[in-house]
Amino acid sequence: MSNMTSFSLLSRILHWMMAIMILGMLFVGVFMASTVGPEYHRLMTLHRPLGIAILLLAVVRLANRLCSPPPLLSAELPSTMRFAANASHISLYALMIAMPLVGWGMLSAGGYPIPLWGQSMLLPPILPHNPVLWARLRATHTVLAFLLFGLVLLHISAALFHRLILRDGVLQSMLTRKSRCDGALDSDRMSGR
Incomplete structure (x- = not known):
């Protein structure tokens, strides 16, 4: 059994990097939904590579x-x-993978080129051109975005619940690395041993 009570350094780096990217992506998506013209295209230029980066x-x-x-x-x-913690983590992973794939499929079905950076790198289509499929995938992408937003809020609420109410170290485990031995030393120091 591992004597670590924290996530590994790589796990923590990936978690916080993706948290920033996902929150940024959700805000970009909201602005895209309410924008037209050149601003929409600028946001889409950011949205596509960010989505693929989140997928990878x-x-x-x-x-x-x-x-x-x-x-x-x-x-x-x-x-x-x-159960709720495990189910929410499985759902977050599923959405982090499904959302970009649905977006990629939606653009493919719409017959749109899928550039990542300028025209130098294009993603291949993963679905055939089909306007009906494009419309369904667009609706699915929107529903998944709302689900992801809800899960992110739930995840943040759970982290705060663990930190402020339970005070069980769950949030701390994603912030710093600490072994069970470190915890024993801390309790020894507090008890004067």
């Missing part, structure tokens, strides 16, 4: 999670909360 990093993050499992949740946590 989500795959890296999933592989990292399998190779470097997260710390175990406290045994004192009720089973319903454990």
Whole structure:
């Protein structure tokens, strides 16, 4: 059994980097939905490569999670909360992978070129040109965006709940690296041993 009570350094870096990217992507998406003309195209120029970067990093993050499992949740946590934590993490990973794939498929079905940076690098279409499929995927992309936004809010709320109410170190485990030995030393210092 690992004596670490924190996430690995790579896990923490990927988590916070992707948190910033996903929040940025959600805001870009909101502005895109309410913008027309040249501003829309500028936002789309940012949206596409950011989406693909999130897709690639989500795959890296999933592989990292399998190779470097997260710390175990406290045994004192009720089973319903454990289930909710696991279900929300699975859902977040699924959405981090599904959203960019649906967006890529939507652009493919719309017959749009999918440049990442200028015209120098184009992604290949992953679906045939089909306006009906494009419309369905666009609606799906929107629904998934709202689901992701809701899950992000839930994730932030849970982190604050753990920090402010339970005070169980769950948020701290994503901020710093600490081993069980460090925790024992801290408790020894506090008790005067």
